Amino acid sequence: MRIATTIFLTDETISPVRLARELEQRGFAGLFLPQHTHIPVSRDTPAPTGDPLPPEYGRAVDPFVALAQAAAVTHRIVVGTGVALVAQNDPIVLAKQVATLDFLSGGRFTFGIGYGWNVEEATDHGVEWSTRRALVRDRMALMRALWSGEPTAYEGEFDAVGASWAHPKPVHPPRERKGAEPLVGPRTLIGGTAGPKLFAHIAEYADGWMPVGGSGLRETLPELRRVWTEAGRPGEPDVVPYAVHPSAGKLAHYAGLGIEELVVALPSAPEAEVLRALDAHAEFL
Numbered sequence: 001m002r003i004a005t006t007i008f009l010t011d012e013t014i015s016p017v018r019l020a021r022e023l024e025q026r027g028f029a030g031l032f033l034p035q036h037t038h039i040p041v042s043r044d045t046p047a048p049t050g051d052p053l054p055p056e057y058g059r060a061v062d063p064f065v066a067l068a069q070a071a072a073v074t075h076r077i078v079v080g081t082g083v084a085l086v087a088q089n090d091p092i093v094l095a096k097q098v099a100t101l102d103f104l105s106g107g108r109f110t111f112g113i114g115y116g117w118n119v120e121e122a123t124d125h126g127v128e129w130s131t132r133r134a135l136v137r138d139r140m141a142l143m144r145a146l147w148s149g150e151p152t153a154y155e156g157e158f159d160a161v162g163a164s165w166a167h168p169k170p171v172h173p174p175r176e177r178k179g180a181e182p183l184v185g186p187r188t189l190i191g192g193t194a195g196p197k198l199f200a201h202i203a204e205y206a207d208g209w210m211p212v213g214g215s216g217l218r219e220t221l222p223e224l225r226r227v228w229t230e231a232g233r234p235g236e237p238d239v240v241p242y243a244v245h246p247s248a249g250k251l252a253h254y255a256g257l258g259i260e261e262l263v264v265a266l267p268s269a270p271e272a273e274v275l276r277a278l279d280a281h282a283e284f285l
Contacts, residue, residue, distance in 0.1 A: 005281075008056035017070070032081065033082060082243075107170075138157050139156075177232060178231065183207070188205070206237075212242050
């Protein structure tokens with residue numbers, strides 16, 4: 001089982017360069033970073049981890065800049081977002097960032113995406129909360145147009161782009177989809193709570209699911225796999241439990257479900273504490 005890591009890197013934690021080197025030397029599979037542009041002080045939205053919201057949410061570094069540093073000093077580990085808030089990004093700029101990072105890392109980028117939880121943060125980006133899922137779907141389609149091999153125009157419900165020269169292209173090869181154009185771009189995993197709408201979107205325009213914590217998978221995985229097959233996607237979706245606090249029992253449970261990859265949580269902390277956490281997780285490698 002491949003074991004990657006996630007952490008809120010901030011201006012007060014271990015650096016992305018030091019962490020990436022330690023991960024590669026120790027045999028971990030990758031580094032995933034979250035995205036928050038800012039956290040409004042007037043937040044009314046309940047925090048997913050419970051209130052008070054940990055301070056690292058408002059101190060998080062930009063994941064694309066930090067992952068570029070991590071990729072530059074490593075050769076093997078996956079670098080990924082966990083998750084990028086697509087609705088809060090200009091899709092043309094985001095397409096360039098994603099393609100560039102995938103290209104410069106030699107195809108090691110995984111695009112973890114999500115719909116967000118902080119209404120106030122999204123509002124500052126001009127996002128209408130009730131339509132954010134449709135907005136993400138639309139922006140992913142626009143980005144795929146820019147990642148296509150030939151200049152391709154796209155006009156959707158929310159965004160549009162004319163046929164354009166847009167290089168570099170992501171390294172990952174196209175993936176077949178029944179009755180639709182092949183899926184282009186880096187490996188894409190969608191985070192979120194299990195449900196018909198989420199599973200339909202995964203089967204339509206992603207490569208798999210990134211469930212936080214990974215609880216309840218015995219009940220939900222069969223449904224995701226059914227939706228995937230009915231959508232004409234070959235094989236099975238990648239399922240990567242995220243921000244897991246590992247134990248031998250959990251890993252055995254995941255392995256029994258056919259899961260081959262997970263992401264363990266590291267503390268948002270200075271170097272010494274993070275390295276101690278890596279030492280504790282190393283027994284599971």
